[in-house]
Amino acid sequence: MSTTQIHVTGGGDYLVNIGRGMLADPEPFFGPIFGPAVNKVLIIHPPTMGAIANKLREQLMGEREVLLAEVPDAENAKRVEVAAFCWQVLGQADFTRSDAIIGLGGGAVTDLAGFVAATWLRGVKLIQVPTTVLAMVDASVGGKTGINTAEGKNLVGSFYAPHAVVCDLDVLEKLPRNELLAGFAEVVKCGFIAEPEILDILEADVDVATDPTSTEFQRLIELSVGIKARVVSEDFTEQGQREILNYGHTLGHAIEHAERYTWRHGAAISIGMVFAAELSRMTQNLPDEVVDRHRRILESLTLPTTYGAEAWEHLLTTMKRDKKARGSMLRFVVLRDIGQPTILNVPDTSILFTAYQELTA
Numbered sequence: 001m002s003t004t005q006i007h008v009t010g011g012g013d014y015l016v017n018i019g020r021g022m023l024a025d026p027e028p029f030f031g032p033i034f035g036p037a038v039n040k041v042l043i044i045h046p047p048t049m050g051a052i053a054n055k056l057r058e059q060l061m062g063e064r065e066v067l068l069a070e071v072p073d074a075e076n077a078k079r080v081e082v083a084a085f086c087w088q089v090l091g092q093a094d095f096t097r098s099d100a101i102i103g104l105g106g107g108a109v110t111d112l113a114g115f116v117a118a119t120w121l122r123g124v125k126l127i128q129v130p131t132t133v134l135a136m137v138d139a140s141v142g143g144k145t146g147i148n149t150a151e152g153k154n155l156v157g158s159f160y161a162p163h164a165v166v167c168d169l170d171v172l173e174k175l176p177r178n179e180l181l182a183g184f185a186e187v188v189k190c191g192f193i194a195e196p197e198i199l200d201i202l203e204a205d206v207d208v209a210t211d212p213t214s215t216e217f218q219r220l221i222e223l224s225v226g227i228k229a230r231v232v233s234e235d236f237t238e239q240g241q242r243e244i245l246n247y248g249h250t251l252g253h254a255i256e257h258a259e260r261y262t263w264r265h266g267a268a269i270s271i272g273m274v275f276a277a278e279l280s281r282m283t284q285n286l287p288d289e290v291v292d293r294h295r296r297i298l299e300s301l302t303l304p305t306t307y308g309a310e311a312w313e314h315l316l317t318t319m320k321r322d323k324k325a326r327g328s329m330l331r332f333v334v335l336r337d338i339g340q341p342t343i344l345n346v347p348d349t350s351i352l353f354t355a356y357q358e359l360t361a
């Protein structure tokens with residue numbers, strides 16, 4: 001299968017390369033981006049990607065000096081202490097404005113590496129190399145970078161577009177099945193907000209659709225990146241349209257916070273999407289069949305669709321810190337129908353509690 005290139009213009013002008021074998025022969029994808037100006041490259045990676053990071057380092061060495069920064073796994077990477085560690089490595093190795101960073105890992109690492117690239121000397125070149133489904137279809141594209149604070153998810157960050165994204169599907173070979181399926185929550189999100197073909201492919205045969213060696217799998221990655229690319233190219237800094245990518249995230253982020261970031265992001269937004277669908281049924285007349293379709297598809301991916309009744313007050317408090325909130329007004333992405341997202345302003349939270357009761361087991 002050949003490499004597909006998807007062009008993104010928001011915040012810059014770059015390509016998302018989707019294919020196989022790219023990391024076996026990386027120079028054609030990295031060399032032209034680095035050009036002669038890049039003398040030093042820092043690869044930021046989690047422990048699970050140590051072997052691949054080492055190999056990439058050896059392959060890119062020669063034309064430039066390549067260093068590695070191993071950071072804590074998963075959400076533990078998205079902490080200010082870890083960003084400070086990366087700044088220290090860059091400082092001690094005398095990285096200048098003409099040097100570059102590679103984010104090699106899942107969404108946690110691409111969010112961190114993006115933030116470090118945006119802030120080091122106020123911005124150096126960045127190539128994202130996503131290694132999970134979630135990072136391929138969502139986190140590595142579009143330039144939302146950031147870290148968490150004790151109060152909530154992604155509360156500190158910047159909009160900083162990468163200079164290229166390299167999605168080599170071969171790296172998914174060792175991705176644990178539960179991680180792979182969690183990433184599909186963002187694929188399902190793209191299906192409901194903008195691309196019904198995604199839902200049809202998943203419903204036709206979920207095992208084939210989630211087999212990383214199938215053509216259907218690559219098609220799903222391409223369709224999802226296509227949606228993300230279109231939205232962020234139109235509204236890079238989230239002045240309006242981009243908010244649709246937050247479907248399911250208002251409750252989802254609150255669940256991640258309540259679970260102290262031990263849950264997969266995809267699992268949390270799976271529940272968040274069912275909540276948003278219930279809210280859509282109550283306020284936008286979203287047909288029952290579409291709400292049921294959310295549950296059916298997410299459950300076919302073994303993703304959770306219920307959450308504990310006792311958690312409500314805590315979740316509501318956390319949701320008030322959501323970036324879409326304006327003053328005391330909570331705002332949610334809801335659906336009028338498949339492919340027709342809109343924003344719901346919620347001055348009175350009682351309606352949220354009613355929708356939430358549909359989720360409690």
Ligand SMILES: NC(=O)c1ccc[n+]([C@@H]2O[C@H](COP(=O)([O-])OP(=O)(O)OC[C@H]3O[C@@H](n4cnc5c(N)ncnc54)[C@H](O)[C@@H]3O)[C@@H](O)[C@H]2O)c1
Pocket residue numbers: 046047048049073074075078105106107108109111131132133134135138139140141142143144145154171172173174175176179182183186264265266
């Ligand atoms: N910036 C954005 O637009 C955006 C979009 C969606 C999600 N996110 C963020 O992405 C994060 C979630 O990303 P994620 O689901 O990729 O989780 P993750 O980065 O925590 O990775 C999940 C796990 O898989 C391991 N792993 C990664 N690649 C692997 C591989 N190829 N083989 C084996 N193990 C591998 C990691 O070490 C980790 O343990 C969240 O912090 C979320 O907020 C950001």
Ligand SMILES: O=C(O)C(=O)C[C@@H](O)[C@H](O)[C@H](O)COP(=O)(O)O
Pocket residue numbers: 138142144153154186238242243245246249323
């Ligand atoms: O790219 C976007 O815009 C998104 O909202 C994509 C989300 O899937 C992603 O989880 C993002 O990190 C959420 O951002 P936040 O602004 O709600 O923190």
Ligand SMILES: [Zn+2]
Pocket residue numbers: 138186249265269
């Ligand atoms: Zn997300």
